[in-house]
Amino acid sequence: MTLFDRGRAAHFNGIVLFLVLALLVSTPVRVHVLIALLALYAIAYLVVARESVKLSALDYCVMAILSLYAISHIPVFWLSGFSWRYLSPGLHMVAVIPIYLMLRHASPAISLTRYRDYMEWGAVIGALGAATIAIYQTQWQGGYKADGFLFHINFGYLSCSLLLVCVALMHGSSRKIILALGVLAGLAATLLSISRGAIFVIPLVLAMLLVLNFSRIGALRVTGAVIGFIVLAIISYATVPMVKERMDFTVEEFSSIAEGNVEAAISSGGRLQLWRAATEAFKERPSIGLTYDEREAFNHELVDNGVVTEWVLGVSRGHAHSQYFETLASGGVIGLFALIGYLIIPGAYFLSRYVKDPENTYALVGVTFSAAFALFCLTEVALQHEMIATYYAYMQVVIFVLALVYGRQGNYS
Template sequence: MLVKQIQLNGIVNALVGFFFLSILVFQKGYNYAPFFLCTFALGYVIFELRKKTIFSFSYEEKLLVWGYFFYFVTFLLIFLINNEKASLLDNPSKVLLFLLLIPLFSRFYLQLTWIFHFIAVGALISGIVAIYHRFILNKPQAFFAQMHIQSGGIAMSIAMFSLIVTFYFFTKKRYKLTALYFVFSLMGILASFLSTARGAWIGLPVILLFILIVYRQYISKKVLGGFLAVMVLAVTTATLVPNTQIAHRFIEAKNEISAYFDKNNGSTSVGARFDMWKSAWLQIQEKPILGWGYKGAVENRKEQGEQKLISSYASGFAHVHNQYLDDFSKRGIVGLFALLGVLCIPFAIFFKRLNKGSIEQTTVAMLGCVHIISVAFYCLSQGFFAHNSGNVFYFFLVIVFYAMLKTTEKASNLCSKY
């Protein structure tokens, strides 16, 4: 029985690790590991229920469950009220499926060091894939076969996770791994830059500042200065290299902003976003409680285009490239609160653990916090949850990082007894 437990534990950890390795390598690479884990979790829960096992949840786990459940219910409510297509429930239904992972991970513990290594290597792989796409295949942007905007955000998140892992090994005085994984982190950042997904870059200064503030007690001024110098040098070099398109994307954004405000041009990437946000705000003012529903919002936006309230280009989009406004316009204030709930509840859980226990606990809490902050920034200029990749990436990793957090606490409690 013990051997079987160890083997199953190894499989669970390998699948979680494979998620970080595969997510940007294959088309829909984000689906494979979560699918097998959820299938395993479903079988495990059914098996335990047949044995009449009663699963108990902590207060925090109940908060997560209710937050996820309320998020799904808002979609179900608007689906029923507006007679929407059943396919619109596909993404939010996965949110409930991920809850099965809570009892699974409580039985099969996640090995922190394993996953830390997988995260760092995942950042390296994302950089290699991006370089291959951009400079070998000569594609306009990395991750061309996927949704490159989503992939750019995911790459940046993995890079930041790798950077947190780098600081962890620095605190453990494992300096060779520190140097290696810092390079891997830079490769992840480069992958995001090569995706040309500008929305993924907005939160980078804030997240770096947040990481440095949390780890300030572990790093000297000399180390801090060296870290900042390398980061600035790396970003500047990547920006100045013509083939990366980074500088061009910044200039393009500046020109598109000027064109929108000076000439009311809503037919560019940035201009269309401004018009779509305007569209959503007009919709919110008309139906603030339960919103327009998916079909109603799309049809109304087309009418706004016909009335010249927004550009015809902007009127053709199914979501408004801002998750907060999109949820507010389609599901009203109820939908907005549900979205904020699935962001704020887990963030509060992770945030209160920062620098309150072992370095392992702080590291995992940092992974959770940075994950949520990053996605919150992506949602400002992209309908991150309008895509399957965004739903799986966010909701799956919240559960994974929470499970890792519980592992650190169990380890701390065990050590305190001896």
């Protein structure tokens, strides 16, 4: 065995997969550093194996999807005077391409049993670490919300992703009890982050999984799961003060919005105003959207015309607090088509594979992971964060290759 053979490449990636999940939110280590190191190894691997690397149409499609974010932001990058802020998240996704090509080439050496071990233990340890930090920050230090080493919203999203990966991996696992522990730990971390954008995703994705697996699980178990979740939600509301405060605050905000008093709903109402401003920015230049400087100037016009309130002016760059609306405002139609490619199509692909083969656990993990991020991005520009963009792209390609290997379609001749 040499440093750059298929077995070694599969082994190295498995270790990185474990570390990415285990260290995602539990340490100050930014996991995209680990992925960057793996990408450098992948480039060297591809150089060594260049004569046997053959690309298929599917490979070109995956590379295109990983490039869409960066490509769609080139116009505003140019108009802004070459500000790398527009391209950086997309380029982090592009950097995952060598890893994907390496995995496709090394797929005959991938052991699904070993990779399940890497993924299950990584997700569980990562969720336990997230819960430990969240409990320490809120219960020991007396903090109002858990944020780990990140902004609390991002901490909530990433903790929630670990929770849902644990849920999906229960399909066909011999470690269901351990994974259930990871689910509970991820739930605790997500709740203590008080990130509503993450908390509300949990029942939506779980409901999707119940629908997808209804015939396999059975009506009785589905009913039990629904009742169990409702009971858990009630207990959380009754026993965790910050959860109760956050839910009461949400109800109060929605009531204000329903009464037409959007300005009184500081958080949710503020997002609605930002989404309105982003929509108006899109109308100004539908093809590619506006630059951040142009949006800030345009928001002053919207305030002067009474379209939005002065509160919007306090948000730098006109940040829309939604991947969809942000793309609309600073990406236009081109950006929206790109977003469909990197945020929607992966989930649709995994869904189609899982419907055809309900025993393909990795397709189920892909559906779950993709759906979670598609929903996270409704209330935050999650993929604008470089580490999250890298994590998202890396997990997508790893899960994709594992689903192909399971289906015996991912090997090179």
